[in-house]
Amino acid sequence: MDEIGRVAGLWRYPASSLGGEPMDILTIGPSGADGDRMFGLVEVATDEIARPDGDRKWHKVPRIKARLSPDGVLEIATPESGWLEAPDAISDEVISAYLGFGAAICPFRREHAPSYEGPLTAERYRKAPVHLLTTASMARLKALHPAGDPDARRFRPNIVVEMPEIDGSFPETEWIGRRLAIGDLELTISEPCRRCGFTIIAQDGFDNDPNILRNLVRHNAHNMGVYCTVDRPARVPLGAPMRFL
Numbered sequence: 001m002d003e004i005g006r007v008a009g010l011w012r013y014p015a016s017s018l019g020g021e022p023m024d025i026l027t028i029g030p031s032g033a034d035g036d037r038m039f040g041l042v043e044v045a046t047d048e049i050a051r052p053d054g055d056r057k058w059h060k061v062p063r064i065k066a067r068l069s070p071d072g073v074l075e076i077a078t079p080e081s082g083w084l085e086a087p088d089a090i091s092d093e094v095i096s097a098y099l100g101f102g103a104a105i106c107p108f109r110r111e112h113a114p115s116y117e118g119p120l121t122a123e124r125y126r127k128a129p130v131h132l133l134t135t136a137s138m139a140r141l142k143a144l145h146p147a148g149d150p151d152a153r154r155f156r157p158n159i160v161v162e163m164p165e166i167d168g169s170f171p172e173t174e175w176i177g178r179r180l181a182i183g184d185l186e187l188t189i190s191e192p193c194r195r196c197g198f199t200i201i202a203q204d205g206f207d208n209d210p211n212i213l214r215n216l217v218r219h220n221a222h223n224m225g226v227y228c229t230v231d232r233p234a235r236v237p238l239g240a241p242m243r244f245l
Helices: 089-099 135-144 210-220
Strands: 003-012 025-029 039-043 065-068 074-077 084-086 103-107 130-134 159-162 179-182 185-194 223-232 234-237 241-244
Touching: 003 025, 003 135, 003 234, 084 089, 089 103, 130 135, 130 185, 135 159, 135 210, 135 223, 185 234, 210 223
Parallel strands: 130 159
Antiparallel strands: 003 159, 003 241, 025 234, 039 103, 065 074, 074 084, 130 223, 179 185, 179 241, 185 223
16 A cells, blocks of 8 residues: 655653653564563652543653663663663662652663562553654644643654645554554554543643643544554654555
């Protein structure tokens, strides 16, 4: 079939709820992107994992950046610090000072941090291996809410596909059950991504905006972007073409 778009952005999120890491090439296996969602941030006093969508005390968390070093070690940076290795007592102290309460980075599994000896934490949820979003849907949201900024970081996709706007449509939410090829990667679109309060939270470059979510509730049944399962793993570069299978 004909090309319907090209990859304009690739992201992985080494630590859940923290800022994502933009990539030039993303390796996607059966369970998702390599290096994606390996760690969580928890409140020390309660062992509660960060919930920026549900509790204001976590609203600063998406401003904390996360990346993996070439050796696969997690590194974090708050707006007030340089890059620090994590999990580590020093990075935990820096995060705690930034948030105003005791917090710590914890891996979901031992293999994510072989030298770490502290407690693990559990993933809040993982709906599907890959989250895909199109620029056409972002343009539709912008048309509905001209004063807003539908920055892709509000929605935390793994793959952003640039494609022409379709008047009146959030196109990928109409593709449930269809198969896609993105370069050599093959996916099945399994379900729409139901959005939460995370989408309204301010990050670097855009402000807190409740109308982002309100417009998705009113005009697309809470949804923005789609979840996908992986039929054929592959490395995906920026610029890779997307087509229906």
